[in-house]
Amino acid sequence: MNDTVLIITMASVFVGFLFFGGAFASFMYKKPQRLIWTLFTIAIVLITVIPVGIAVFWGTTLS
DSSP states (O other), rough: OOHHHHHHHHHHHHHHHHHHHEEEEEEETOOOOHHHHHHHHHHHIIIHHHHHHHHHHHHHHHO
């Protein structure tokens, strides 16, 4: 795997966990539900969709 792709994947997961923490903090501080769900949705995309998309793209181009 290319180092650049690896760093992008790791950064995406890291930022996703930051958004997940932000969603949890917003929930604990009783912020609006729309904010909580928006942060959570962004976190899920950054933690799962982007890394899986990169892995599938990388896997199909090497075959």
